[in-house]
Amino acid sequence: MATQAEKRGLPDPSLSLFQLLDPAVHADPYPFYRRLREQAPVMWDPFMHTWVVTRYEDVMTVLHRFSADRTPDPKKMEALGLPSLGPVADVMARQMLFLDAPAHTRLRKLCSSAFTPRRVEAMEDQIREIAGGLIDACAGRGAMDLVADFAEPFPAIVTAGLLGVPLDDHRRLKAWSATFAEMLGNFQHNPDRIHDVLRCVADMTGYFREAIREQERRPREGLIRSLMDAEVDGSRLSEDEVIANTIVTMVGGQETTTNLIGNGMLTLIRMPEKMRQLRERPEIIATAVEELLRFETPSQHTARIAPEDTVIGGKLIRKGEAVMAVMAAGNRDPERFADPDDLDLTRADNRHLAFGWAAHFCFGAALARMEARIAYSALLGRLEDIRLAGDRLEWRTNSGLRGLKSLPIAFRAVEAAA
Ligand code: HEM
Numbered sequence: 001m002a003t004q005a006e007k008r009g010l011p012d013p014s015l016s017l018f019q020l021l022d023p024a025v026h027a028d029p030y031p032f033y034r035r036l037r038e039q040a041p042v043m044w045d046p047f048m049h050t051w052v053v054t055r056y057e058d059v060m061t062v063l064h065r066f067s068a069d070r071t072p073d074p075k076k077m078e079a080l081g082l083p084s085l086g087p088v089a090d091v092m093a094r095q096m097l098f099l100d101a102p103a104h105t106r107l108r109k110l111c112s113s114a115f116t117p118r119r120v121e122a123m124e125d126q127i128r129e130i131a132g133g134l135i136d137a138c139a140g141r142g143a144m145d146l147v148a149d150f151a152e153p154f155p156a157i158v159t160a161g162l163l164g165v166p167l168d169d170h171r172r173l174k175a176w177s178a179t180f181a182e183m184l185g186n187f188q189h190n191p192d193r194i195h196d197v198l199r200c201v202a203d204m205t206g207y208f209r210e211a212i213r214e215q216e217r218r219p220r221e222g223l224i225r226s227l228m229d230a231e232v233d234g235s236r237l238s239e240d241e242v243i244a245n246t247i248v249t250m251v252g253g254q255e256t257t258t259n260l261i262g263n264g265m266l267t268l269i270r271m272p273e274k275m276r277q278l279r280e281r282p283e284i285i286a287t288a289v290e291e292l293l294r295f296e297t298p299s300q301h302t303a304r305i306a307p308e309d310t311v312i313g314g315k316l317i318r319k320g321e322a323v324m325a326v327m328a329a330g331n332r333d334p335e336r337f338a339d340p341d342d343l344d345l346t347r348a349d350n351r352h353l354a355f356g357w358a359a360h361f362c363f364g365a366a367l368a369r370m371e372a373r374i375a376y377s378a379l380l381g382r383l384e385d386i387r388l389a390g391d392r393l394e395w396r397t398n399s400g401l402r403g404l405k406s407l408p409i410a411f412r413a414v415e416a417a418a
Contacts, residue, residue: 013047062325068305094241115223278345337349
């Protein structure tokens with residue numbers, strides 16, 4: 001008798017998304033994504049117990065129509081025999097990333113009223129200073145680890161500034177974000193890490209609760225203050241909602257931006273003619289950032305739940321089944337992008353999926369774009385003859401938030417422009 005998987009037409013097991021756990025595939029997942037798009041664009045993956053969609057159109061459909069409400073609440077955790085994870089579920093269940101309308105619409109409106117385009121614009125000079133300071137600290141050495149010395153601390157310090165907490169706390173924000181993101185981005189969880197995740201959630205929650213108390217004593221400009229004050233149509237955020245959405249903003253803004261800067265710089269080092277083009281034509285920086293987001297998508301996939309029986313690509317996805325939408329695969333879909341495996345820093349038609357799509361479209365996209373423009377411009381402006389300083393590249397074991405552990409580079413520093 002045919003198994004459930006055979007009924008669904010299980011293709012070659014080498015097409016399972018579990019392949020991303022193979023370091024060689026993870027180092028360059030794009031040939032694997034091409035096979036998925038071509039051979040099984042809408043596939044039931046029995047190893048992951050989820051559907052996997054990889055074509056641009058289908059990824060868009062899933063992000064547009066499917067449910068983001070995918071984290072069990074503390075009660076369900078208890079029913080699953082995982083009561084110790086209740087505190088994690090309690091925070092996630094209040095984060096906009098895991099809610100559908102109308103709860104999502106309410107939270108997103110309130111948070112957007114606090115995180116305005118004007119707030120992002122006002123940060124530009126500070127962000128330039130942060131980038132310049134980090135480069136100055138390494139310029140004289142002629143070498144640096146681009147990840148540890150720049151791509152990690154840069155968004156961490158920017159995040160501290162955005163939230164309105166002491167900039168010196170950026171190392172703590174970074175450590176919490178790394179632990180939380182390891183859980184968010186991976187589909188295989190290491191039970192030994194549960195203790196760290198619980199400690200991280202307790203520490204973050206305690207830190208931001210104290211930051212709120214400090215705001216009440218001594219109000220200070222920043223996103224936390226604005227979230228506390230936000231009011232839309234008579235609705236306000238509860239203290240727990242402020243904390244949960246401060247955490248999702250803090251995590252959302254760090255690992256992704258680190259990956260964009262690190263992976264993007266590696267791409268430019270591997271394609272010296274593209275790096276030269278960007279140096280010679282700094283005015284193309286905005287389209288270059290979009291293309292690097294498309295080409296090396298920092299957040300490769302996300303999950304959704306089918307809200308009702310739905311046919312996609314001729315396959316019936318049953319209500320309640322999980323779906324992985326692989327944005328990084330959609331971003332290389334030749335049906336949508338001409339020569340998708342070419343890096344075209346001036347690509348004009350580039351509505352990529354790197355920031356997601358529809359209601360959950362990245363909340364911090366404007367800030368991320370500004371940070372990336374400033375980071376690449378500052379690095380290329382101050383460092384010449386940038387080259388790899390090691391022969392081995394190591395990737396973090398995070399299939400979703402795909403980024404380098406380190407990127408040792410050597411260079412010749414030039415004087416900062418006045
Ligand atoms: C290169 C940098 C970034 C990338 C690639 C990125 C990517 C994404 C993606 C793909 C989503 C949608 C996830 C989904 O639909 O499941 C998302 C949502 C989100 N991002 Fe970003 N992000 C970046 C930077 C930032 C920054 C700087 C912030 C905050 C300062 C931020 C905060 C958020 C938040 C809060 C959400 C949830 C939005 C919602 O659910 O309505 N992100 N981001």
